[in-house]
Amino acid sequence: MESNRIRFKNITKRYDDKLVIDNLSFNIEKGEVFGLLGPNGAGKSTVISMLCGIVAIDKGDIDVQGYSVIKDSKKVKSFIGYVPQELALFENLSILDNLNYFAGMYGLKGKVKKERINEALQVTALEEQRKMKVKKLSGGMKRRLNIACAIMHHPEILIMDEPTVGIDPQSRNHILEFALDMNKKHGMTIIYTSHYMEEIQKICNKILVIDNGKEIISGTKDDILKSVINETTIDVKLMDNRPEIINRLKKLQGVSEAYYDESLKVLVASNQYKIEDVLKTIKENEGYILNISINEPNLETVFLSLTGKKLRD
Numbered sequence: 001m002e003s004n005r006i007r008f009k010n011i012t013k014r015y016d017d018k019l020v021i022d023n024l025s026f027n028i029e030k031g032e033v034f035g036l037l038g039p040n041g042a043g044k045s046t047v048i049s050m051l052c053g054i055v056a057i058d059k060g061d062i063d064v065q066g067y068s069v070i071k072d073s074k075k076v077k078s079f080i081g082y083v084p085q086e087l088a089l090f091e092n093l094s095i096l097d098n099l100n101y102f103a104g105m106y107g108l109k110g111k112v113k114k115e116r117i118n119e120a121l122q123v124t125a126l127e128e129q130r131k132m133k134v135k136k137l138s139g140g141m142k143r144r145l146n147i148a149c150a151i152m153h154h155p156e157i158l159i160m161d162e163p164t165v166g167i168d169p170q171s172r173n174h175i176l177e178f179a180l181d182m183n184k185k186h187g188m189t190i191i192y193t194s195h196y197m198e199e200i201q202k203i204c205n206k207i208l209v210i211d212n213g214k215e216i217i218s219g220t221k222d223d224i225l226k227s228v229i230n231e232t233t234i235d236v237k238l239m240d241n242r243p244e245i246i247n248r249l250k251k252l253q254g255v256s257e258a259y260y261d262e263s264l265k266v267l268v269a270s271n272q273y274k275i276e277d278v279l280k281t282i283k284e285n286e287g288y289i290l291n292i293s294i295n296e297p298n299l300e301t302v303f304l305s306l307t308g309k310k311l312r313d
């Protein structure tokens with residue numbers, strides 16, 4: 001149903017002369033955990049900012065549950081909880097004061113306001129620290145407070161823009177579990193942007209991969225992984241990374257790419273390569289193998305095989 005989805009319709013954005021989003025169209029269905037994946041500068045934050053009505057769309061439109069972002073921006077904003085990439089908090093105020101401020105912005109009052117603040121503290125596990133000033137909190141706690149501030153009005157759509165950048169593993173897991181929980185318990189649509197493919201693989205049931213403001217591939221995780229003909233990565237740790245090995249490996253049957261990224265990575269079409277050929281080539285070029293692992297396809301290898309680039313910096 002149209003009224004149950006978010007429709008990005010041929011959206012385009014330029015900053016000065018630079019085309020940042022290039023005629024991009026896709027849908028997000030209600031209740032999905034939707035992952036927007038792409039390397040730094042791909043255009044993820046720009047897409048999100050246009051959905052939230054923060055950045056103007058040059059061409060095209062976004063429909064949110066039947067309402068246009070351009071024509072009914074106030075209505076669209078009422079559906080959305082937005083956790084921005086940059087922290088938006090008052091450093092000199094306590095956690096509680098920050099929540100009070102944002103609850104007031106959403107028009108919450110009296111008993112409901114108190115209940116929602118308590119709920120936000122609870123789901124982000126910040127109850128004990130409620131009286132602490134923001135400037136005294138760890139990076140992970142600040143991130144969680146940023147999320148708490150975005151959910152008090154019970155949004156139908158929760159947008160999290162790279163919410164786990166630069167935080168400790170415990171807070172990272174907490175944020176991932178929190179997103180899944182909100183989706184399961186409240187049917188909240190989650191839009192999650194990241195350049196960490198493990199996170200997107202872990203929590204998202206639909207994925208759009210973009211680069212240079214264009215779609216690279218989209219679908220369920222399984223669809224995407226299957227679409228790239230069974231590409232497997234052989235990861236070889238060598239005593240010395242000898243450059244001449246790369247060219248020799250690239251000439252072998254079934255090998256589509258070989259490069260060093262700390263260790264030696266050899267991308268091969270599954271079933272079309274012979275592991276003994278790879279090992280022989282390394283040995284013949286005086287490579288001394290310390291360790292070897294064979295990895296089935298993941299979103300990182302999909303991205304690499306489609307664009308020739310790595311997802312991360």
Ligand SMILES: Nc1ncnc2c1ncn2[C@@H]1O[C@H](COP(=O)(O)OP(=O)(O)OP(=O)(O)O)[C@@H](O)[C@H]1O
Pocket residue numbers: 015016020038039040041042043044045046047195
């Ligand atoms: N206000 C702006 N003025 C000019 N250029 C901008 C502006 N905001 C973003 N850009 C450019 O637009 C492109 C897309 O940026 P965007 O922040 O959307 O990418 P991203 O995928 O979110 O990257 P990251 O993972 O680094 O946040 C980049 O080349 C960026 O330099």
